[in-house]
Amino acid sequence: MKVLVIGNGGREHAIAWKLLQSPTVQQVICVPGNGGTATTPRCLNLAMNALDFEGIARFALVNGVELVVVGPEAPLAAGATDYLQNQGLTVFGPTKMGAQIEASKAWAKDLMREANIPTAAAMVFTEASAALSYVQQQGAPIVIKADGLAAGKGVTVATTIADAEAAIADAFGGKFGEAGQRVVIETCLTGQEVSVLAVTDGLTIRPLLPAQDHKRIGDRDTGANTGGMGAYAPAPIATPALMDRIQQEILAPAIATLRARGIDYRGVLYAGLMITPAGDPLVIEFNCRFGDPETQVVLPLLETPLADLLLACAEQRLEAFPPLEWKTGAAACVVLAAGGYPEAYEKGKPITGIEQAETQDAIVFHAGTQKRGQAIVTDGGRVLNVVATGDSLATAIAQAYAAINAIQFDEMYYRRDIGDQAKQPSSEPA
Ligand code: AMP
Ligand code: GLY
Numbered sequence: 001m002k003v004l005v006i007g008n009g010g011r012e013h014a015i016a017w018k019l020l021q022s023p024t025v026q027q028v029i030c031v032p033g034n035g036g037t038a039t040t041p042r043c044l045n046l047a048m049n050a051l052d053f054e055g056i057a058r059f060a061l062v063n064g065v066e067l068v069v070v071g072p073e074a075p076l077a078a079g080a081t082d083y084l085q086n087q088g089l090t091v092f093g094p095t096k097m098g099a100q101i102e103a104s105k106a107w108a109k110d111l112m113r114e115a116n117i118p119t120a121a122a123m124v125f126t127e128a129s130a131a132l133s134y135v136q137q138q139g140a141p142i143v144i145k146a147d148g149l150a151a152g153k154g155v156t157v158a159t160t161i162a163d164a165e166a167a168i169a170d171a172f173g174g175k176f177g178e179a180g181q182r183v184v185i186e187t188c189l190t191g192q193e194v195s196v197l198a199v200t201d202g203l204t205i206r207p208l209l210p211a212q213d214h215k216r217i218g219d220r221d222t223g224a225n226t227g228g229m230g231a232y233a234p235a236p237i238a239t240p241a242l243m244d245r246i247q248q249e250i251l252a253p254a255i256a257t258l259r260a261r262g263i264d265y266r267g268v269l270y271a272g273l274m275i276t277p278a279g280d281p282l283v284i285e286f287n288c289r290f291g292d293p294e295t296q297v298v299l300p301l302l303e304t305p306l307a308d309l310l311l312a313c314a315e316q317r318l319e320a321f322p323p324l325e326w327k328t329g330a331a332a333c334v335v336l337a338a339g340g341y342p343e344a345y346e347k348g349k350p351i352t353g354i355e356q357a358e359t360q361d362a363i364v365f366h367a368g369t370q371k372r373g374q375a376i377v378t379d380g381g382r383v384l385n386v387v388a389t390g391d392s393l394a395t396a397i398a399q400a401y402a403a404i405n406a407i408q409f410d411e412m413y414y415r416r417d418i419g420d421q422a423k424q425p426s427s428e429p430a
Helices: 008-020 053-062 072-077 080-086 105-115 128-138 161-172 240-260 294-301 306-314 354-359 393-404
Strands: 002-007 027-032 043-045 063-070 121-127 142-146 153-158 183-187 192-200 205-207 215-219 222-225 231-235 268-274 281-285 330-338 363-364 369-372 374-378 382-391
Touching: 002 008, 002 053, 008 027, 008 294, 008 306, 008 382, 027 053, 043 053, 043 215, 053 080, 063 080, 063 192, 063 306, 080 121, 080 330, 105 121, 105 183, 105 240, 105 281, 121 128, 128 161, 128 183, 128 354, 153 161, 153 354, 161 183, 161 281, 161 393, 192 306, 205 240, 222 240, 240 268, 240 281, 294 330, 330 393, 354 363, 363 369, 382 393
Parallel strands: 002 027, 002 063, 027 043
Antiparallel strands: 121 183, 142 153, 142 183, 192 205, 192 268, 215 222, 231 330, 268 281, 330 382, 363 382, 369 374
16 A cells, blocks of 8 residues: 655654555655655655645545555644545544644643543643742742643743743743743653653554653753654563553543544554652653654564554554564664754755664664755754664664764764663662
């Protein structure tokens, strides 16, 4: 079959790469794709805007596309699935209503309250003055979140009242546009974060291997928040017993409550969790799509053909689908970023050494790259995702870093400590 993937990040390259390993998949079309999908055999980039639903539907219908996979949140929140389904296409990804679980933090909080899902206590504000008096009354630390989509930049974990006040002023002052005109203020949680991506057909929900992201730009989790600087899977903190609790206390109630609200949610439900020092899982946020870069470490470990799994979700027959199969061992991903990211950075820099890195047992997923003639040049803040698998997490990490030595571009930056937290058994003194 032909599968069409919407998006242009490292996540979409990884999805396309994995789909092409499914025996049933003949071709993957990426809209618009990147330099990586442009150079992948049996993969075709279609130069079309990810929000041009009409154009995408026309192409998919004329070319006999059997499954559309929507990668990013923006087209989902804009109603990609609703439009494409109405045109008779089969789509993996929730409808506009379902995507509210990510597109409005207030909506998601309300759903969690209704479903009795453990999460930080929160209040919603539509006026700066009320928000300011609330933080003065609550004190710091406290977390300020723009309600809507803000490309991962709408959250401030304020350690002082002054920081909280500045975040409120920013949001209501228009820093996030419409997304910040409503603000969620919640208690600050402590513990270890883990990302559980689960696939669902709206009735049944099955978790994938748990992963851990590295959100900050600097080593030892310092500096600004980013889209994610690296990841590894499986995350040892999410033991089988904890995964059972996450299924029962979080994933299953979320799907049941969505259904009770009349939402037929078929796609990924991504639970961003805080595991408290007492070992309890609390929801930090839900996303309505695969995580980036978590997908780049989860999919290389999946043995089950991805196309079959996503199609079973889109056609609502996940309950009868065989248990997911996984490779043993672990996977690690190091993000190579453009110098300056997540602030201003330059584009258009030639990249060398990708092929050499790939001969060293690494997979190089492209994120912000573009094929220009025969060359691959940088085209975004997060440029490449170097991924390796191994018998242990330590091996996978060492392999990924070894492969990076082959790759070069001007002002390339990456974190040197991906996975350090998980490499040492937690009982060992630091
Ligand atoms: P989000 O954009 O919702 O993923 O939030 C970005 C990051 O902010 C999360 O990955 C956490 O590290 C942090 N964060 C969000 N909410 C809280 C909270 N209630 N307590 C502590 N940290 C939080
Ligand atoms: N890695 C974080 C996200 O995908 O939202």
